[in-house]
Amino acid sequence: MGSIDIPQTQTVALVRSLGGEVEFKTDYPVPSPGPNEVLAKVLYSGVCQSDLHTKAGTAAGSDGTPITNIKLPHVGGHEGIGQIVALGPGITHTAGIKIGGLVGIRFSSRICRRCEFCLAGVEQHCTSSTNHLHHEDGSFQQYIALDADYLTVLPDDVDPKVMGPVLCAGLTAYKAVLNANVRPGNWLVVVGAGGGLGHLAVQYARAQGALVIGVDTGAGKADFVRGIGAQEFIDFAKEDPIKRVHEITGLGAHAVVVTAGNAKAFAHACEMLRVGGTLSCVGIPPGSPALETPICTIVIKGLRITGNLVGSLKECMEAVDLVRRGVVKPVVKVRPFKDLPQIYEEMEKGDIAGRIVVQLTE
Ligand SMILES: [Zn+2]
Ligand SMILES: [Zn+2]
Incomplete structure (x- = not known):
């Protein structure tokens, strides 16, 4: 050249x-x-x-x-x-x-x-x-x-x-999935699965062998999220995502990756988890609210909470x-x-x- x-x-x-x-x-x-x-x-x-x-x-x-x-x-x-x-x-x-x-x-x-x-x-x-x-x-x-x-x-x-x-989005998603520490066949939920970061988290989780439940809402998101490999899709505007995760997984998800910048989503994520499950935090809600999950839930369920900067x-x-x-x-x-x-x-x-x-x- x-x-x-x-x-x-x-x-x-x-x-x-x-x-x-x-x-x-x-x-x-x-x-x-x-x-x-x-x-x-x-x-x-x-x-x-x-x-x-x-x-x-x-x-x-x-x-x-x-x-x-x-x-x-x-x-x-x-x-x-x-x-x-x-x-x-x-x-x-x-x-x-x-x-x-x-x-x-x-x-x-x-x-x-x-x-x-x-x-x-x-x-x-x-x-x-x-x-x-x-x-x-x-x-x-x-x-x-x-x-x-x-x-x-x-x-x-x-x-x-x-x-x-x-x-950025891909690396963050990849790292969040690594932090989620899932084994092949484990259930991993991605909240915000149709977004820029979420759609990559779905695919990196599939690459780790996880079974993926995508949570999102909006026209066309279900087909989109299933199309990139998620086994299940939950439209949080139409059904209760916590209830649905328990129906699908039995005991709850092994890990939840929250890419949505919404404080409620993090508290809901802890309720989706099974005993010993991992919350992998990615999104940062505006206004810096605290995690609303009761400490007793974290202690008694033995939850792991991990954060992630790229x-x-x-x-x-x-x-x-x-x-x-x-x-x-x-x-x-x-x-x-x-x-x-x-x-x-x-x-x-x-x-x-x-x-x-x-x-x-x-
Ligand atoms: Zn970025
Ligand atoms: Zn240095």
């Missing part, structure tokens, strides 16, 4: 203030890759619920208070797929890094590699990490500089259109490989970059099946 023309300026989706509108700026500078960085041309980016929360200023930290140290103006996007177009000074074509190679733009952007969590392989919790949601411009721009030492190098033979959502780069590559091999098939709808404000509005209404991906360049 010969030299690639890199423009001086690019189009980005800029948010100037939290709660403000998305503004397309066409003369934003193209970053130049520093030492130990690569420059990637962004091809596609998934649109994640956390982009919406960050833009709206409603994203909460671990203590439940709103995250305030968000870079402004802000460029969202952390489910991006790019192609390397330039290497920073000192970078050689090693470790899979090459001009034209595909890379991922994920939530985590840089890590220290030395703290307890980096050393333990849970570097998404690195004590001095930065991410593409709060600290650095993300994939809603046409060019991005990425840390070469923490680069998500993707295989050449993946479909860049579908792979973006795997890097996953490590290694787990990301495992999630990618299951898609690459066709075991998990992300359902995506590709739309032009200029539709982003409209996509946010549709996400707020919440009736999107699968995931929306924007195409950054024509």
Whole structure:
């Protein structure tokens, strides 16, 4: 591949203030890759619920208070797929890094590699990490500089259109299913099964050998959720999901993965579980409500409750490989970059099946 023309300026989706509108700026500078960085041309980016929360200023930290140290103006996007177009000074074509190679733009952007969590392989919790949601411009721009030492190098033979959502929604779903700790033949419930994250959780759970019950509502969701491999579907607007789970499973589900951002769903999930079952929490309800499950229920049923913030780069590559091999098939709808404000509005209404991906360049 010969030299690639890199423009001086690019189009980005800029948010100037939290709660403000998305503004397309066409003369934003193209970053130049520093030492130990690569420059990637962004091809596609998934649109994640956390982009919406960050833009709206409603994203909460671990203590439940709103995250305030968000870079402004802000460029969202952390489910991006790019192609390397330039290497920073000192970078050689090693470790899979090459001009034209595909890379991922994920939530985590840089890590220290030395703290307890980096050393333990849970570097998404690195004590001095930065991410593409709060600290650095993300994939809603046409060019991005990425840390070469923490680069998500993707295989050449993946479909860049579908792979973006795997890097956040897919990885989170995969990790939530790993945390759910199910064995082949165990019943796993996915609440929010037709959504961007939920439809991937259904498939990763099937890949682990679990029998899956999808819970969701809305036109076409039953066929959609059964179509991606769920054994059973419960429309929570039409029937009592707790009762139905017990009817289907006998003693209750072995695990419930809650992807819905609704506090009630978490309390209901605990009631769906059998003795020794696991609640795997993924969605973060707005306003940071507490889990409503009585402590006696947790103690007497011996429940396990696990939380989940994306996953490590290694787990990301495992999630990618299951898609690459066709075991998990992300359902995506590709739309032009200029539709982003409209996509946010549709996400707020919440009736999107699968995931929306924007195409950054024509
Ligand atoms: Zn995300
Ligand atoms: Zn660290």
